[in-house]
Amino acid sequence: GAGVSQSPSNKVTEKGKDVELRCDPISGHTALYWYRQSLGQGLEFLIYFQGNSAPDKSGLPSDRFSAERTGGSVSTLTIQRTQQEDSAVYLCASSSGNYNEQFFGPGTRLTVL
């Protein structure tokens, strides 16, 4: 069956530009998470959506980062005025409930020049 998909798989951008990263979760999964993995680091939690509840934005590193989830399905992570330190692999995961197994997408590798 279809797993979590993310697009683009790779994104190279210039410092100062805005980027949008997309996540298509597994159909029917109500919970959606964004993480990022910087070079040599573990996966860092960014933001969490559960159903129609207000998202948990506690992991977003700055106000340049935002995310939305339309119709309880597709999610878009937006990074404004990108900086070189934003370079990382951005991973999306979905699960059928708050504490159920999280299924990860393949990630988007973002490179900010």
Next chain:
Amino acid sequence: DQQVKQNSPSLSVQEGRISILNCDYTNSMFDYFLWYKKYPAEGPTFLISISSIKDKNEDGRFTVFLNKSAKHLSLHIVPSQPGDSAVYFCAGMNYGGSQGNLIFGKGTKLSVKP
């Protein structure tokens, strides 16, 4: 402040032998621990988990041990196979606080040599 620590960035093991991956944590509020496995260019996949009320969970070749007093857990793979070569992430979860987001360590890269 790293709540989950995997102090060995890499581990090399001969095929057929045991692989032991270690993980330490500082957050005593964690009540669930998970191991994820990650191949290059793929997302992490769930491997095995353990509740904080248990000290051992076994699934085939994979066993996770939890020592709560030492805030330490380990993943044992026996016998190790070349296909086990991947990066292994340890993660903790606090049911009561975090709404399910995982706190990950930096990972250990396991290489199993034929």
